[in-house]
Structure formats: structure tokens, C-alpha cells
Amino acid sequence: MKYIIIVVCIALALLMMSFQTVTSVKFGGESQHTGSIKAYNALSVFNPELVEIVRELCRLSFLQEPSRVAAGIFSGDTVALPETVSLQRVNPLRSWLVSNRELQSIEHVEPEMILVLGGSFTMGCSTAKGGACENDESPRHRVHLSDFYMSKYEVTQAQWKAVMESNPSYFSDCDSCPVERVSWNDAQAFILKLNQKTAKNYRLPTEAEWEYAARGGKKSKGYKYAGSDTIDSVAWFADNSGGKTHPVGQKQANELGIYDMSGNVWEWCSDWYGNYSAEVQTNPGGPNSGSNRALRGGGWNGLASRCRVADRSNDGPDNRNRNSGGFRLVLAEKQ
Ligand SMILES: [Ca+2]
Ligand SMILES: [Ca+2]
Numbered sequence: 001m002k003y004i005i006i007v008v009c010i011a012l013a014l015l016m017m018s019f020q021t022v023t024s025v026k027f028g029g030e031s032q033h034t035g036s037i038k039a040y041n042a043l044s045v046f047n048p049e050l051v052e053i054v055r056e057l058c059r060l061s062f063l064q065e066p067s068r069v070a071a072g073i074f075s076g077d078t079v080a081l082p083e084t085v086s087l088q089r090v091n092p093l094r095s096w097l098v099s100n101r102e103l104q105s106i107e108h109v110e111p112e113m114i115l116v117l118g119g120s121f122t123m124g125c126s127t128a129k130g131g132a133c134e135n136d137e138s139p140r141h142r143v144h145l146s147d148f149y150m151s152k153y154e155v156t157q158a159q160w161k162a163v164m165e166s167n168p169s170y171f172s173d174c175d176s177c178p179v180e181r182v183s184w185n186d187a188q189a190f191i192l193k194l195n196q197k198t199a200k201n202y203r204l205p206t207e208a209e210w211e212y213a214a215r216g217g218k219k220s221k222g223y224k225y226a227g228s229d230t231i232d233s234v235a236w237f238a239d240n241s242g243g244k245t246h247p248v249g250q251k252q253a254n255e256l257g258i259y260d261m262s263g264n265v266w267e268w269c270s271d272w273y274g275n276y277s278a279e280v281q282t283n284p285g286g287p288n289s290g291s292n293r294a295l296r297g298g299g300w301n302g303l304a305s306r307c308r309v310a311d312r313s314n315d316g317p318d319n320r321n322r323n324s325g326g327f328r329l330v331l332a333e334k335q
Contacts, residue, residue: 110198111152111202111329112153113149113329113331114150114151114152114257115147116209116212116217116256117147117218118145118148119144119218120145121143121211121212121217122140123211123276124276125138125311126310128222129222129229133310134311136276137312139278141276141280141281143212143280143284144280144283145209145283147333148209148331148333149331150209150329151330152253153178154178154267154327155178155179155190155327155329156177156179156248157169157175157178160179164189164190164193168320169323171244171323174247176247177245177248179326180245180323181322182325182326184293184317184319185317191204200331202331203331203332204329204330205330206270206283206284206330207284207286207296208281208283209269210269211309213254213258214226216254216255217256219255221255224308225263225307225309226307227251227252228252228254234262235307236251236260237262237299237300237301237304237307238303243300260297263297264326265297265325266295266296266322266326267295267297268294268325269295269296270286270293270294271287272286272287272288272289272291273286273287273290273292291316292317293317296313298311299324299325302324
């Protein structure tokens with residue numbers, strides 16, 4: 001069966017290349033392994049969309065039994081695997097492949113989650129790093145948090161498309177960029193569908209969870225931005241973004257291994273936006289009511305001061321006009 005699949009992969013690659021009028025790839029005298037790898041590489045140069053189909057077929061074939069061929073095909077592959085749910089819609093051939101294998105695509109839409117060990121921290125702005133604090137970042141107060149899991153990256157356009165079968169992003173056509181132009185309510189709709197697909201309880205982070213994670217949790221080094229005092233090393237913001245979002249995970253991660261908490265897109269939190277209280281709090285979820293929802297971390301079009309771990313912003317829950325507004329996910333426990 002394995003070898004049939006290999007042959008099919010190569011045949012498929014050659015068939016696709018015949019549409020691309022690629023003539024420079026030679027298979028003579030080479031093993032099937034080498035041939036398929038070369039075909040793959042050639043395709044990736046000439047037609048990234050078609051190579052996805054080959055890659056997916058091979059990946060599915062060796063899901064249970066990783067082999068040299070699969071390793072070769074995927075060597076140098078730095079792109080996240082495409083989400084089969086969305087591609088079922090996009091490509092009839094892939095749809096056939098998926099339905100034949102009765103693939104459950106859930107694993108490919110789920111975000112990579114990082115364990116954030118609970119602990120205590122002081123929430124709110126300190127002038128220790130020389131930053132100007134804004135009024136809504138005070139009073140500083142002590143917060144105790146339980147363990148939780150936070151997504152390593154902002155939710156990407158590929159993940160959004162896989163779940164929602166749409167892409168609201170202004171900077172669309174970039175699967176690995178964060179989804180943006182989503183309202184707080186849109187994010188809730190995504191989470192509802194994701195939870196239905198996965199039978200898990202994903203949710204937005206609370207502001208306290210967001211700030212604790214941005215500060216590096218138990219591993220915090222007290223940086224001004226998430227992962228550094230030098231903003232350029234950790235964040236896409238107005239001065240370095242070139243006026244657009246960027247694929248997630250390209251800047252340096254923070255102390256917990258979480259990316260882009262400062263910059264790229266603003267991130268919705270679950271809380272109503274309101275004033276802080278000076279009381280010690282345990283797992284706070286913000287005010288009971290309000291008119292706006294909290295946003296954190298700054299974005300590609302914002303000032304450096306917006307990317308501070310203590311900075312807060314807010315917007316109406318239906319507002320999706322921000323092409324710098326996205327989100328990331330939290331799980332209370334690994335499920
Ligand atoms: Ca961000
Ligand atoms: Ca602010």
C-alpha cells in the first residue's frame with residue numbers, strides 16, 4: 001500500500017507539472033524517493049498551491065508510519081500544514097482525498113498551546129522601566145492565577161478559515177498572518193464553532209491572564225514589552241511593520257515561548273473594560289458589565305507605548321473596523 005501511495009504521489013506531481021510546463025526536473029536513474037522529493041521541490045517553486053495537494057496526500061499516507069520518503073518530502077518544510085477543512089472547500093481534488101480517507105481534520109485547526117503555570121503577580125503599570133503609565137493602568141494590584149494554557153500564536157487566518165469558512169482580514173491572502181478585522185463577538189462565534197469541533201472549552205484570555213502571560217508568568221524577567229525591553233526584537237509595530245501584519249512567530253518569543261503578544265495585532269480579552277480595583281484578586285474576570293471589551297498588546301499600526309505589557313485599550317464588542325484587531329486563545333486545562 002505504501003508503495004502504491006508513493007507512486008501515486010509521484011504521478012500526481014508529474015501530472016501537475018505537466019500543467020506547469022516544467023521541463024527541468026529529471027527523474028532518470030534516480031530512486032523513487034529522490035524523484036518524489038525533487039518533484040516536490042520543483043512544484044513548490046512553480047506552484048505552491050498544487051504542491052499542497054501532493055504534500056497532503058503524502059502526509060496522510062504516512063501518518064501512521066513515518067518513512068524516509070515522508071521525511072524527505074517534508075524536509076525544509078517550514079510552512080504550517082494547510083487546514084483540510086478549508087481546503088475541502090477550495091479544492092475538489094483535495095476534497096476527494098480527504099473524503100476517501102475519512103480524515104478528521106480537527107487536529108490541524110487546533111492552536112498550539114503553552115502551559116502557563118499559575119502564580120501571583122502585580123497587575124498594572126510601574127514606571128520602573130521608564131514608560132509613561134496611563135490612568136487606566138492603576139491602581140497596581142496583586143493577582144493570583146491558576147494554571148492555564150495559552151496559544152503560542154495569535155489565531156491565524158488559516159485557522160479562522162478552517163473553522164468559519166470565511167476570511168474577514170484586511171491583509172488577506174496570508175494564511176500564517178493573524179486574522180484581523182474581527183469583532184469581540186466574531187471571536188466568540190469562532191470559539192463556539194471551534195469548541196463544537198473539538199469538544200474542548202477554548203475561550204479568550206482574561207485581561208489578568210493576558211498580562212501575566214505577557215510578563216512571562218513565573219519566568220518573568222520584568223520586561224517592558226512581552227519578552228524584551230527592546231521592542232524591535234519582539235513586536236511588529238508602527239515603526240517596523242511596513243504598514244501591515246506579519247506571519248505569526250517571526251519575532252523573538254517571550255519568557256514562556258509565546259509570540260507576538262506585543263504588536264502584530266491587538267488581542268481581544270474576555271473582560272468588560274473597566275477601572276482596576278486595588279484589592280487582591282484571584283482569577284479575576286473583570287467588571288460584571290460594561291459597554292466595551294478589553295484589547296491588549298498593541299498592533300502593527302500602533303505606537304511602541306501601546307505594546308507595553310501593562311497598556312490597555314478597548315472597543316465595542318461589535319466593532320470589527322480595526323484591521324489591527326485579532327485574538328489568541330486560552331484553555332483552562334489540557335483536554
Ligand atoms: Ca499581538
Ligand atoms: Ca492604553
